[in-house]
Amino acid sequence: MVKKGKKESETPSKETFEPLSFEGKTPATVVLLLSSPEEDILIKACETVHAFAERGDENKVSLLGLGALEPLCQLITHNNRLVKRNAFMALGIMSTHGVSETYVTFVQEFGTLCLASLSVDFVCKTQIFDNNGLPPVIQLLSSPDPDVKKNSLEIIFNLVQDNPSRLAIHELGVIPPLLELLKSDFPVIQHLALKTLQNVTTVKDTRNTFREEQGFDRLMGIVNNKVFDLHDLHAEALQVVANCLNDSECLEFIYKGGGLTQLMEFLLTPSKPEIQANTVKCIARVAQSPENRKLLHEQNVENILVELLSVADDGVKTVTCEAVATMSSHLPSKDIFRDLKSIPSVVRLLRSESLMVREAATKALSDLTHNNWLNAFAVYEAGGHEHLLQQLSECCPSTVASAAATLANMAEQDEIRCSILSHGAMHALVEPLKSTNTQVVVNTTLCLAALACDTASRAExxxxxxxxxxxHSNHKDVLHNACLAVNICASDEPTTVEMCKFGALEMLKEINQSVNRRNRFSELAMTSLLKSNLPVKYSLTGCLSSTDLIMDGFYDAGKRVLSLEELSGQSVDERRAIIVINTATEYEPQTQNFKLKKEEDKQKDEDQPHSPTEKRWKMMNDVSLQVLVKEAKESILPLNDEREQYVALARLVSKAMGGGVELEKLHEFQWNLHLSELKFQLQSNVVPIGMISRGIFCHRALLFKCLADCIGLSCTLVRGEYNRAWNEVLLFSPAGSSAQPSCYIVDLMHSPGSMLRVNTPAAVQYQTI
Structure with a gap:
């Protein structure tokens, strides 16, 4: 029993009182209930006070005497909406009491406090402004009561967050009382006054009024501590100064009055790091416009910024680098920074443990090296390129973008570019290319294009x-730089082949057909890709110009865009034969390149076993074509007249391909059966052109282009429909009647050696069925 009793005594009771009903018969009791912790009682008490105050001014005076104002003012910020509403209603009815010398201050205090609380809400702010609430509130800034001043300042500060109030406030004479409040003995009032000035001085008209009221002088008094010890107000004061300096008219006024010189001197005055940082931020903001940068340059701001780069505080270093980056838009400043040996200092900051410092330093180097090769070389001498390559793997997109931009600026010089590449730059650019940040991709593609300037770099x-x-990107700059990089990389055939495998040609073709997406580099990229891959160019465009020289390994696959190795691996089918050019000795394919096969490699291939099912294809040695090339060189090159050379070459081609065929008997010329027999004989769809003894238009035109390129004659190769193809050459008229050459089509089929002037009936008939 004892234990049980003990256990029961240790268990706390969960019983609660039943709700009690209170009836307050005196105002004093109800006022006391305004301090209750229970929300239900507070709701009833506020409601009762409101009802009591409504009965007359005597009751209002009685409530003021009982101290109802203080708890009611506290309740207007209560979490319960009903408590808050009833408290506002009670205060509102009490404020209608006639002006009394005794209670006027109390009325103003709780009235402004109510408005300060309401002015946080957007709808309430609009209602206060629309009901001309600003003028009386501005008048209360001169009240002798500090609480009234503070509440009025809060109302104004909240209202000027919105543009209509901010635009209208200067006409209401708010600047003089705000400046006067800077002398207040209460820091909270000083801070609010400065924050309000920060907002209103973003408007030009208000800045003019601020200037006329000598506002800048008062702010500089705070900044220089000439009047008060106001270190804790420097941040807000400097923000207002920055607004003034950002205006060209105000800046000129301040400059003439020596204010800019004072600010420069303050930068070098020993002070707290946060104050130095705020001052530099002010300078950086001023430097946003070209005119202001010129004035700052005249004040030797570069010297001050260089000194601040050596400050120990990371915050000061960060904002100083940002200011250096901004001032670098002024060309003379770039040279000053280099002459002051600031670039090695900025490069050292790339090793900082602070991410913000590294980000700002990288941006500064990007702007310093833009269109300035001397600064780029200074970064290189300081070893900056090695650290910048490391920055490419940073998690901060801004840092990566700036690092890529700086490397692109530096890569314009061959010595620096080679050094950058030697440190694995091409590998370091792979991940940034995949970034989802647009600026990172823009700068990385630009950097890639700047680095890929030779065969060795493109191979990496x-x-x-x-x-x-x-x-595929729809972003203008990304697409522009991607096309530029593709154009640069397309200078080498292996890289070209790789990009073609990924669909580069198809994408560029689509881009160039678009009015909105086409750009100057998309067309160049397309041209470069095709120039480095003539078989694909001929397949897609059906035309080779006189400068497109056919080399060994060229093939005509019609409109199929596949590599020769892929085509050779297909089973023999009924489709047209793939005609291949090979004038040299034994070759083996490397995608679409063919190199001379060495004897030791040949022996190695012969010794190496292969699977019976593996089909290894090698390019055949085209002896017949080699003979034709030799004959063309020996019989045609000695001819002095260019027209005679073309005629002789046409007859040589016609003879090799079965001779001339009359137009009426063209259907009897069994070239198709001959090609089928060759395919069956070779067990391949790929046929060396020298083996063709009965060729039609397309075969003869290809052979003519091949032999012409071999002996240095100029001609084009154009493919038409239904196996038609022809060669165009430029020749002067036999009679010499024109100083300009005319374009002719070479007849290789019907009357070999005839020159058909372009667009004549004979030429059109040769080109079409």
Whole structure:
């Protein structure tokens, strides 16, 4: 029993009182209930006070005497909406009491406090402004009561967050009382006054009034601590100063009055790091416009910024680098920074443990090296390129973008570019190319284009698939730079082949057909890709110009865009034969390149076993074509007249391909059966052109182009429909009647050696069925 009793005594009771009903018969009791912790009682008490105050001014005076104002003012910020509403209603009815010398201050205090609380809400702010609430509130800034001043300042500060109030406030004479409040003994009032000035001085008319009221002088008094010890107000004061300096008229006024010199001197005055940082931020903001940068340059701001780069505080270093970046838009400043040896200091900041410092330093180097090769070389001498390559793997997109931009600026010089490449730059650019940040991709593609200037560097390019995929982008700068990079990389055939595999040609063709997406580099990229891959160019465009020289390994596959190795691996079918050019000795394919096969490699291939099912294809040695090339060189090159050379070459081609065929008997010329027999004989769809002894238009035109290129004659190769193809050459008229050459089509089929002037009936008949 004892234990049980003990256990029961240790268990706390969960019983609660039943709700009690209170009837307050005196105002004093109800006023006391305004301090109750229970919301139900507070709701009833506020409601009762409101009802009591409504009965007359005597009751209002009685409530004021009982101290109802203080608890009611506290309740207007209560979490319960009913409590808050009833408290506002009670205060509102009490404020209608006639002006009394005794209670006027109390009325103003709780009235402004109510408005300060309401002015946080957007709808209430609008209602206060629309009902001309600003003028009386501005008048109360001169009240002798500090609480009234503070509440009035809060109302104004909240209202000027919105543009209509901000635009209208200067006409109501708010600047003089705000400046006067800077002398207040209460820091909270000083801070509110400065924050309000920050907002209103963003408007030009208000800045003019601020200037006329000598507001800048008062602010500089705070900044220089000439009047008060106001270190804690420097941040807000400097923000207002920045607004003034950002205006050209105000800046000129301040400059003439020596204010800018004072600010420069203050920068070098020993002070807290946060104050120095705020001052530099002020300078950086001023430097946003070209005119202001010129004035700052005249004040030797570069010298001050260089000194601040050595400050220990990371915050000061960060904002100083940002100011250096901004001032670098002024060309003379770029040279000053270099002459002051600031670039090595900025490069050292790339090793900082602070991410913000590294980000700002990288941006500064990007702006310093833009269109300035001397600064780029200074970064290189300081070893900056090595650290910048490391920045490419940073998690901060801004840092990566600036690093890529700086490397692109530096890569314009061969010595620096080679050094950048030697540190693995091409590999380092792969991940940034995949970034989802637009600026990172823009700068990385530009950097890639700047670095891929020779065959060795292009061979190291990684992420070609990613680069080609960027051609899908609808962002103008991304697409522009991606096309530029593709154009640069397309200078080498292996890289070209790789990009073509990823669909670069198809994408560029689509881009160039679009009015909105086409750009100057998309057309160049398309041209470069095709120039480096003539079989694909001929397949897609059906035309080779006189400068497109057919080399060994060229093939005509019609309109199929596949590599020769892929085509050779297909089973023999009924489709047209793939005609291949090979004038040299034994070759083996490397995608679409063919190199001379060495004897030791040949022996190695013969010794190496292969699977019976593996089909290894090698390019055949085309002896017949070699003979034709030799004959063309020996019989045609000695001819002095260019027209005679073309005629002789046409007859040589016609003879090799079965001779001339009359137009009426063309259907009897069994060239198709001959090609089928060759395919069956070779067990391949790929046929060397020298083996063709009965060729039609397309075969003869290809052979003519091949032999012409071999002996240095100029001609085009154009493919038409239904196996038609022809060669165009430029020749002067036999009679010499024109100083300009005319374009002729070479007849290789009907009357070999005849020159058909373009667009004549004979030429059109030769080109069409």
């Amino acid at each position: 390019v990684g992420g070609l698939r990613t680069l080609v995929d960027l051609l």
